[in-house]
Amino acid sequence: MGKKTPQAIRGTQDIFGAEAEAFAFVVETFERVRKLYRFRRAEMPVFEKTEVFARSLGETTDVVSKEMYSFDDRGGESLTLRPEFTAGIARAFLTNGWQQHAPLKLATHGPLFRYERPQKGRYRQFHQIDAEIIGAAEPQADVELLAMADHLLKELGIRDVTLHLNTLGDGESREAWRAALVEYFRAVKDQLSEDSQERLEKNPLRILDSKDRRDQPFLPDAPKIDDFLSDEAREFFAVVTSGLDAAGVKWKRAEALVRGLDYYRHTAFEFIPDEGSASADALGSQSTVLGGGRYDGLIENLGGPATPAVGWAAGIERLAMLVGERAEPAAAAIIVVEDNSQAALRQGMEALTALRNHNLPAEMIATGSPRKRRDKAVKKGAASIITFHETGHGISGDDDIDPAIFEALPFLR
RNA sequence: GCGAUCGUAGCUCAGUUGGUUAGAGCGCCGGUUUGUGGUACCGGAGGUCGGGGGUUCGAGACCCCUCGAUCGCCCCA
Numbered sequence: 023m024g025k026k027t028p029q030a031i032r033g034t035q036d037i038f039g040a041e042a043e044a045f046a047f048v049v050e051t052f053e054r055v056r057k058l059y060r061f062r063r064a065e066m067p068v069f070e071k072t073e074v075f076a077r078s079l080g081e082t083t084d085v086v087s088k089e090m091y092s093f094d095d096r097g098g099e100s101l102t103l104r105p106e107f108t109a110g111i112a113r114a115f116l117t118n119g120w121q122q123h124a125p126l127k128l129a130t131h132g133p134l135f136r137y138e139r140p141q142k143g144r145y146r147q148f149h150q151i152d153a154e155i156i157g158a159a160e161p162q163a164d165v166e167l168l169a170m171a172d173h174l175l176k177e178l179g180i181r182d183v184t185l186h187l188n189t190l191g192d193g194e195s196r197e198a199w200r201a202a203l204v205e206y207f208r209a210v211k212d213q214l215s216e217d218s219q220e221r222l223e224k225n226p227l228r229i230l231d232s233k234d235r236r237d238q239p240f241l242p243d244a245p246k247i248d249d250f251l252s253d254e255a256r257e258f259f260a261v262v263t264s265g266l267d268a269a270g271v272k273w274k275r276a277e278a279l280v281r282g283l284d285y286y287r288h289t290a291f292e293f294i295p296d297e298g299s300a301s302a303d304a305l306g307s308q309s310t311v312l313g314g315g316r317y318d319g320l321i322e323n324l325g326g327p328a329t330p331a332v333g334w335a336a337g338i339e340r341l342a343m344l345v346g347e348r349a350e351p352a353a354a355a356i357i358v359v360e361d362n363s364q365a366a367l368r369q370g371m372e373a374l375t376a377l378r379n380h381n382l383p384a385e386m387i388a389t390g391s392p393r394k395r396r397d398k399a400v401k402k403g404a405a406s407i408i409t410f411h412e413t414g415h416g417i418s419g420d421d422d423i424d425p426a427i428f429e430a431l432p433f434l435r
Numbered sequence: 436g437c438g439a440u441c442g443u444a445g446c447u448c449a450g451u452u453g454g455u456u457a458g459a460g461c462g463c464c465g466g467u468u469u470g471u472g473g474u475a476c477c478g479g480a481g482g483u484c485g486g487g488g489g490u491u492c493g494a495g496a497c498c499c500c501u502c503g504a505u506c507g508c509c510c511c512a
Contacts, residue, residue: 075512079512090512138510139509140505142505228510233508281512283512306507313511390464391464393466396472399472400472419471
């Protein structure tokens with residue numbers, strides 16, 4: 023806290039120890055599951071021309087662009103740190119000719135940036151895992167993606183979350199529903215919260231998940247998407263839900279689950295902690311663990327051919343909070359140099375090298391008060407402690423010392 | 436952008452209605468003890484109490500400003 027030390031940027035985090043282990047566990051598990059479902063790995067740049075995100079967001083003017091980390095580079099071009107994966111993936115799909123691989127199942131993970139007020143489970147630099155299927159119009163793709171998400175959460179040991187599922191229908195269904203909602207809420211405008219009165223103009227679908235008490239009485243009787251679905255849209259959703267049932271994915275219909283952007287069609291979903299669960303407590307008001315949907319209109323917005331796609335993303339930090347503390351693995355052996363002799367130090371170093379060459383995680387303690395070195399080793403929780411002093415050596419540890427240690431260091435036998 | 440709560444040692448915190456040299460535990464360093472084990476004891480280093488201003492004989496405690504953190508609202512691609 024010295025005056026001269028610069029502080030970290032607001033909303034960034036330094037992750038260490040058990041938390042870092044939990045973070046790594048999430049990423050490692052994602053990598054494993056993604057291979058199981060045959061999603062291919064992709065890496066995209068962390069920044070793009072601002073246009074990539076601006077157009078993907080359909081020029082959703084100020085509110086959204088105010089939340090982007092944008093800057094001009096030396097050539098005067100406006101660049102933006104990616105606030106999401108989807109737009110960059112769509113751009114890469116178009117500029118690299120990945121159409122030839124369609125339908126393409128992709129997975130990635132990494133940092134994202136949004137200029138937001140930090141709070142629990144919400145940071146300015148945060149990290150997500152992400153999965154997309156591009157160029158697949160059929161509802162089986164939605165099922166495949168959701169099955170993977172469900173599988174991942176189970177592998178992470180997260181059981182108290184449920185898939186909340188909705189359909190926004192096709193373009194016409196969605197528009198008709200939206201118009202009906204506007205009409206319905208406009209009739210009671212005066213009784214709505216100030217926020218919702220504003221939403222009525224900007225983003226009427228969002229009134230449906232208002233937290234304000236004044237809005238609650240009007241929500242149950244609001245128009246339902248089901249009354250506006252075309253036959254095709256209804257059929258699409260039916261295939262998705264029966265596919266989920268066949269795959270053993272539990273889900274719950276969430277009629278109020280919406281997406282603000284126009285390019286979303288059909289399936290929209292979020293995995294949300296069950297009410298009163300440990301996960302709900304752990305996440306505070308940032309309740310969505312994993313969310314996504316079908317975005318059949320996005321790639322056209324970027325100037326590409328009409329290309330259906332569906333995807334999801336999940337915050338690694340939030341998943342890590344649900345996974346809980348994960349201990350850092352203990353060393354297979356810790357070497358303690360018990361005195362300050364050159365002979366002991368040398369033998370210790372040689373033994374340390376041998377252990378590591380045999381793939382045994384090991385470290386050495388050879389500094390500080392000689393009398394306390396053993397205590398340090400004990401505290402680090404090694405399975406075995408190997409000691410060296412000027413005239414000898416020893417080993418101690420669990421009842422069964424790992425035979426691999428004797429293979430690496432035969433003289434201990 | 437708005438609101439609430441909070442900033443005392445490396446970490447977690449205590450500090451009585453403002454009162455004299457600012458404390459504990461853990462961690463760190465050293466010593467003694469113990470000797471197949473997260474032993475016990477002794478000692479030490481480490482703080483301009485986030486920063487600035489004010490009230491007062493006297494401020495870590497009270498007031499104002501500022502910076503930062505946490506949680507929530509808005510937003511949520």
